[in-house]
Amino acid sequence: MWSQRRVVDCGLAERGVVHDPRSGHRSPGEVCDAQPYLLRAARQFGEPTERLCPVCERRNVTNVTYVYGDSLGRHAGQAKATSDLVEMDHDDDEFRVYVVEVCQGCSWNHMTVSFVLGNGPPDLVGRE
Secondary structure (H helix, E strand, O other): OOOOEEEEEOHHHHHHHHHHHHHOOOOHHHHOOOOHHHHHHHHHHOEEEEEEOOOOOOOEEEEEEEEEOHHHHHHOOOEEOHHHHHHHHHHOOOEEEEEEEEOOOOOOEEEEEEEEEOOOOOOOOOOO
């Protein structure tokens, strides 16, 4: 997206969570805890990836994209296709996007990235 900003990559946190079952600190059941709503969203709105689940290593994960923002009204908190974000980026005020990867086999889930889109006030962080 042309206005993507304030990106937060959660890859480092994911590595720690994936390492826990392998090291015996937590059971796979403790990290594979996707709620039924998230699994349903993955089936209906998710976008398949080529990335193998880091926990069960049997199925590819699905990305589910959620949008949140005061200006979105009833659409806040909904799962959206990546293609919907392009139109929203131009039409809506500033909103936050969260991408969650979900394994529909073992129920692994983890937020991979979040960022801000929209034509709201410009991000002034780092500008002089």
